[in-house]
Amino acid sequence: MQTVAHGDVHTQDTHHGDHGHHDHHEQSWLEKYVFSTDHKIVAKQFLITGMMWAIVGALLSVLFRIQLAWPDETFPFLETFLGKWAEGGKISNEFYNALITMHGTILIFFVLTGGLSGTFANLLIPYQIGSRDMASGFINMLSYWFFFIASMVMFSSFFIQTGPAAGGWTAYPPLNGLRDTAISKGSGLGFDLWALAMVLFIISSLLGGLNYISTTLNLRTKGMTMFKLPLTVWSFMLTAVIGLLAFPALLAGVALLEFDRLLGTSFYLNDIIINGNLLDYKGGSPILYQHLFWFLGHPEVYIIILPAMGIVSEVISVHSRKPIFGYRAMVMSLSTIVVISFLVWAHHMFVSGMNPNLGAVFMLFSLLIAVPSSIKTFNWLGTIWRGSLRLNSPMMFAIGFVSMFITGGVTGIILGSAAIDIQLHDTYFVIAHFHLVMGVAAFFGMFAGVYHWFPRFYGRYMNETLGMIHFWITLIGGYAIFFPMHFMNDIPRRYYSFANFETFNRFEDMMVFITVSAIIVFLAQLLFVVNFFYSIFKGRKVEGEVCNPWGSTTLEWTAPVERLHGNWPGELPTVYRWPYDYSVNGRDFIPQNEPLKPGEVEHQ
Amino acid sequence: MTILLSTVILVLLFVVLVYVAHASELAMVLNGEDKDTTKASRRNGYASLLFLIGFFVAVAWSCKEYLPALLPKSASLHGVETDRLYNEGMILMFLVFILTHIALFWFAYRYNESNNKVAYFYPHNNKLEAIWTIIPALVLVAMAVTGMRVWFDIFDVSKRDTKNMMVLEVTAKQFQWTVRYSGKDNAFGERIIDKEHVSPENELGINWKDAKSHDDFFADKIYLVKNKPVLVKLGAQDVLHSFFLPHFRVKLDCVPGLPTQFYFVPTLTTKEMQEYLSTQPWWQQVNPETGKQKWETFKYELACTEICGRSHYGMQKDVVVVEQKEYDEWMNKQDSYYKTVVQPTLVGNNNIPADKVQALN
Numbered sequence: 024m025q026t027v028a029h030g031d032v033h034t035q036d037t038h039h040g041d042h043g044h045h046d047h048h049e050q051s052w053l054e055k056y057v058f059s060t061d062h063k064i065v066a067k068q069f070l071i072t073g074m075m076w077a078i079v080g081a082l083l084s085v086l087f088r089i090q091l092a093w094p095d096e097t098f099p100f101l102e103t104f105l106g107k108w109a110e111g112g113k114i115s116n117e118f119y120n121a122l123i124t125m126h127g128t129i130l131i132f133f134v135l136t137g138g139l140s141g142t143f144a145n146l147l148i149p150y151q152i153g154s155r156d157m158a159s160g161f162i163n164m165l166s167y168w169f170f171f172i173a174s175m176v177m178f179s180s181f182f183i184q185t186g187p188a189a190g191g192w193t194a195y196p197p198l199n200g201l202r203d204t205a206i207s208k209g210s211g212l213g214f215d216l217w218a219l220a221m222v223l224f225i226i227s228s229l230l231g232g233l234n235y236i237s238t239t240l241n242l243r244t245k246g247m248t249m250f251k252l253p254l255t256v257w258s259f260m261l262t263a264v265i266g267l268l269a270f271p272a273l274l275a276g277v278a279l280l281e282f283d284r285l286l287g288t289s290f291y292l293n294d295i296i297i298n299g300n301l302l303d304y305k306g307g308s309p310i311l312y313q314h315l316f317w318f319l320g321h322p323e324v325y326i327i328i329l330p331a332m333g334i335v336s337e338v339i340s341v342h343s344r345k346p347i348f349g350y351r352a353m354v355m356s357l358s359t360i361v362v363i364s365f366l367v368w369a370h371h372m373f374v375s376g377m378n379p380n381l382g383a384v385f386m387l388f389s390l391l392i393a394v395p396s397s398i399k400t401f402n403w404l405g406t407i408w409r410g411s412l413r414l415n416s417p418m419m420f421a422i423g424f425v426s427m428f429i430t431g432g433v434t435g436i437i438l439g440s441a442a443i444d445i446q447l448h449d450t451y452f453v454i455a456h457f458h459l460v461m462g463v464a465a466f467f468g469m470f471a472g473v474y475h476w477f478p479r480f481y482g483r484y485m486n487e488t489l490g491m492i493h494f495w496i497t498l499i500g501g502y503a504i505f506f507p508m509h510f511m512n513d514i515p516r517r518y519y520s521f522a523n524f525e526t527f528n529r530f531e532d533m534m535v536f537i538t539v540s541a542i543i544v545f546l547a548q549l550l551f552v553v554n555f556f557y558s559i560f561k562g563r564k565v566e567g568e569v570c571n572p573w574g575s576t577t578l579e580w581t582a583p584v585e586r587l588h589g590n591w592p593g594e595l596p597t598v599y600r601w602p603y604d605y606s607v608n609g610r611d612f613i614p615q616n617e618p619l620k621p622g623e624v625e626h627q
Numbered sequence: 628m629t630i631l632l633s634t635v636i637l638v639l640l641f642v643v644l645v646y647v648a649h650a651s652e653l654a655m656v657l658n659g660e661d662k663d664t665t666k667a668s669r670r671n672g673y674a675s676l677l678f679l680i681g682f683f684v685a686v687a688w689s690c691k692e693y694l695p696a697l698l699p700k701s702a703s704l705h706g707v708e709t710d711r712l713y714n715e716g717m718i719l720m721f722l723v724f725i726l727t728h729i730a731l732f733w734f735a736y737r738y739n740e741s742n743n744k745v746a747y748f749y750p751h752n753n754k755l756e757a758i759w760t761i762i763p764a765l766v767l768v769a770m771a772v773t774g775m776r777v778w779f780d781i782f783d784v785s786k787r788d789t790k791n792m793m794v795l796e797v798t799a800k801q802f803q804w805t806v807r808y809s810g811k812d813n814a815f816g817e818r819i820i821d822k823e824h825v826s827p828e829n830e831l832g833i834n835w836k837d838a839k840s841h842d843d844f845f846a847d848k849i850y851l852v853k854n855k856p857v858l859v860k861l862g863a864q865d866v867l868h869s870f871f872l873p874h875f876r877v878k879l880d881c882v883p884g885l886p887t888q889f890y891f892v893p894t895l896t897t898k899e900m901q902e903y904l905s906t907q908p909w910w911q912q913v914n915p916e917t918g919k920q921k922w923e924t925f926k927y928e929l930a931c932t933e934i935c936g937r938s939h940y941g942m943q944k945d946v947v948v949v950e951q952k953e954y955d956e957w958m959n960k961q962d963s964y965y966k967t968v969v970q971p972t973l974v975g976n977n978n979i980p981a982d983k984v985q986a987l988n
């Protein structure tokens with residue numbers, strides 16, 4: 024029996040007991056769309072917030088790129104918008120540091136961690152494992168709202184007198200450990216807000232992560248064994264595992280940092296001399312902070328890339344009409360990455376002054392972590408080989424992901440070699456590496472996901488023409504921005520200007536080229552946003568009873584087009600087969616919930 | 628005004644694009660979706676091929692254009708080794724990059740649905756997967772082992788030629804470098820970091836009672852001797868900085884409260900490097916600002932590479948490498964800081980009123 028209220032279908036199915044209580048009261052608008060516990064709404068909230076953050080973060084980069092390209096020119100409009108931060112139309116050096124700091128923080132944490140995992144783990148885990156919702160809808164809602172408050176706190180720091188944090192997204196002490204605006208304006212209140220926002224953000228991540236793991240482990244529908252899970256779900260769950268183990272280290276790191284700042288402890292400080300006055304800090308070590316930070320910081324890059332890998336695996340398989348090549352190898356390599364990602368953190372610290380013997384150990388593991396990554400790459404190539412590729416927006420972005428991941432990944436192997444890293448550390452070469460392998464690649468994964476699951480969100484397709492324009496500009500533009508940086512393999516990063524050095528003035532024309540490319544790419548992203556909202560209202564509708572626009576096997580596409588609270592109207596689907604039965608037995612695809620035919624052998 | 632205008636133009640452009648996009652979507656529904664997506668796949672297949680070629684051409688062109696603009700050959704002994712590792716590694720990685728990209732975009736073209744109607748069910752192949760696990764693993768372990776040898780060579784104390792070594796002390800603060808030489812006695816005066824010794828006039832906390840400090844001097848440029856090993860002792864007063872000598876492939880953080888050190892051997896004098904560069908076409912270009920060829924104004928420099936605040940980008944110092952003779956001449960001209968600045972302020976015995984000593988910089 025079904026009751027229909029406000030377009031939401033509530034079911035009597037009590038497969039999972041904690042949903043029963045929804046049946047009996049009508050939800051107010053606020054409960055349904057704002058403080059919703061429905062995984063689909065929470066996913067949308069993360070997506071929209073993430074998109075807003077992405078625009079802010081990208082805009083910041085356009086601002087500092089303007090400074091890098093035309094260090095001698097003035098732009099009156101900058102003063103109009105930024106006021107005292109750009110007096111005379113020129114961004115100040117203090118504000119430049121604030122811009123790069125907030126750019127990194129926002130994109131790494133708020134867009135590519137919160138936004139990416141929050142959107143797709145929430146949307147896909149319950150749908151793809153055949154569950155009505157997350158294990159705890161309430162905790163899920165909390166996770167979003169902590170994220171939201173963290174966002175607000177971080178954003179508020181733009182509007183205070185001394186400006187936002189300005190010591191880099193890595194927030195090393197003592198620069199960020201001394202609460203003294205004479206050292207850096209951003210080390211004042213701005214940094215406290217940064218720290219508070221990060222603490223809230225970490226809470227959000229932990230709440231979300233707990234949910235993703237327990238949901239995946241406990242709420243799988245009948246027949247859905249672990250090795251019948253789509254790779255997306257594997258990647259989201261393993262991402263959450265990394266987060267659960269790594270984020271507490273950052274929490275501790277930031278807490279001790281605030282103790283130093285506010286209470287005068289000396290966890291990270293020792294023998295500090297400011298203007299000839301010896302401060303009272305004694306016995307701490309700045310390097311301790313770096314260990315804590317990178318114990319999260321390195322796994323963090325995998326927190327960002329794993330969901331993108333999962334999405335790309337799924338998208339590539341669906342649109343190649345071919346099973347993902349080496350499903351088990353993919354799961355194994357994901358798991359291996361989880362383990363090794365905790366053993367490489369100090370490759371960010373080869374020249375930090377830590378013991379060189381440590382460097383050697385971390386170097387070995389750093390190079391080894393490239394093995395699972397290369398397995399995955401070859402398996403993606405194996406998947407598209409002899410496929411029947413449908414080259415639409417999601418697929419092109421997935422292919423673009425593989426390209427970016429390779430180009431950025433190979434330089435990781437160079438950087439991972441400690442002796443080489445002496446020269447390359449903190450140069451534009453590193454910027455090229457991590458923007459390609461993580462920044463652009465993860466965005467490509469996210470775009471692939473949005474284009475691919477947009478019909479699941481809104482029952483409509485995104486516009487293909489705009490999608491293609493978006494894709495080609497972003498692919499070409501992304502390379503135009505970051506590829507040239509490989510040549511700047513001695514140019515220090517986080518420099519406001521290079522005019523003081525004879526040595527670093529060799530790439531002026533390249534700097535301009537990069538900035539122009541960045542502006543074009545930024546505009547293309549606005550086109551994506553336009554497409555997104557346009558398609559919500561005007562996009563081509565998905566036809567048919569169930570929403571299965573791409574001919575996919577996975578469970579999210581067995582649910583009706585209209586979005587239900589509880590996902591499926593009647594009973595939950597039962598799973599009989601692995602998620603990648605494409606082009607098999609003369610069929611284009613066989614959904615996971617279709618029983619095996621008599622005599623058919625289960626895959627693997 | 629221009630901002631307003633370009634915004635308007637941009638918005639118009641977006642509106643037009645959306646209209647076109649909407650129209651093409653309507654047409655797609657009319658034409659039948661299947662035909663249309665196949666056509667789109669074909670188009671993107673060709674575009675992928677075009678991209679592959681265009682990308683490689685762009686990469687080749689930029690290599691031709693910009694590889695000559697890289698830093699010249701290493702001016703230090705260990706730098707030759709790290710450069711070799713870098714070059715070998717980059718060539719190998721470049722090969723991987725080329726091959727995988729050919730596969731990726733060629734497959735996208737070759738197997739798009741307009742060329743290949745039916746996909747081939749091929750879920751796995753253990754032999755293949757073993758191959759592409761074991762080969763990368765072996766290559767990476769080999770890289771780790773060779774890289775480790777170089778890494779230990781650089782930091783291994785036992786391999787150092789300490790007899791003939793010159794020691795230099797560099798202390799960083801916002802936003803300058805303080806370079807201290809030990810003078811003729813080849814020994815630094817002791818530093819004591821406590822409130823008694825550290826003061827605005829004596830930021831380093833040098834103990835002037837230690838006679839070894841009496842011939843120490845501060846230099847506004849770093850002078851090094853060709854083929855003479857240097858041990859740079861690094862420190863920082865306020866925040867993290869990083870000591871970067873790009874031409875010597877030297878980089879190490881300066882950490883407040885934690886001494887660090889880097890050992891290297893400069894192998895080319897500034898003059899020799901200039902002579903070498905004068906034969907390189909890229910360095911023969913005339914710099915319009917100075918009217919000189921680039922190699923003529925070439926110099927070695929010290930930079931800071933750990934973000935340290937607003938003027939992080941301004942922590943520059945010149946580095947000069949000379950022959951021993953020229954170095955000796957230069958050193959003889961340097962005045963001991965103690966004799967010229969500290970001693971004149973002394974009253975009576977060797978009690979030193981540190982607050983009367985003039986600020987260093």
Ligand code: HEM
Nearest residue numbers: 324328370371389393435436438439448449453457460461
């Ligand atoms: C193929 C394996 C990889 C290796 C061996 C590797 C190695 C390294 C090393 C040694 C650094 C430090 C460079 C330096 O600061 O001097 C680095 C930086 C970085 N890598 Fe990777 N990397 C790999 C893959 C990745 C992946 C997959 C991601 C992200 C998805 C990533 C993201 C980053 C980021 C964000 C930084 C810069 C952090 C910062 O300093 O701000 N790397 N990588």
Ligand SMILES: [Cu+2]
Nearest residue numbers: 321368370371
């Ligand atoms: Cu890392």
Ligand SMILES: [Cu+2]
Nearest residue numbers: 868931935942
């Ligand atoms: Cu500095």
